[in-house]
């Protein structure tokens with residue numbers, strides 16, 4: 144199928160497919176006249192690219208993930224799993240904090256040891272600058 148049909152099935156613009164072709168190595172065949180000719184396998188791979196993009200993966204990461212034999216693939220997957228686990232831990236801590244605050248009996252949360260502990264442990268905050276002395 145031509146690029147317009149493939150792009151239509153994926154819900155993206157044709158220039159996006161040309162960009163993904165370069166960045167992810169999904170290279171369609173060519174018709175005798177030189178037009179891009181996508182197979183169903185190309186479309187399936189491009190659906191994977193679209194899904195990976197929607198959850199924030201970069202095109203280079205996607206290129207590595209697409210094929211089992213790519214160098215660096217395991218590292219990309221390990222880093223993504225670590226990021227997911229870190230996000231899950233942050234969400235669990237945020238949920239626990241809010242459940243605690245809902246029931247907290249202190250008039251100011253800064254006077255509560257549990258509330259303060261959460262604020263100090265917030266992993267999304269930058270580390271405290273170290274003293275120059």
Ligand SMILES: [Zn+2]
Pocket residue numbers: 243244247248249252255256257258
């Ligand atoms: Zn509290």
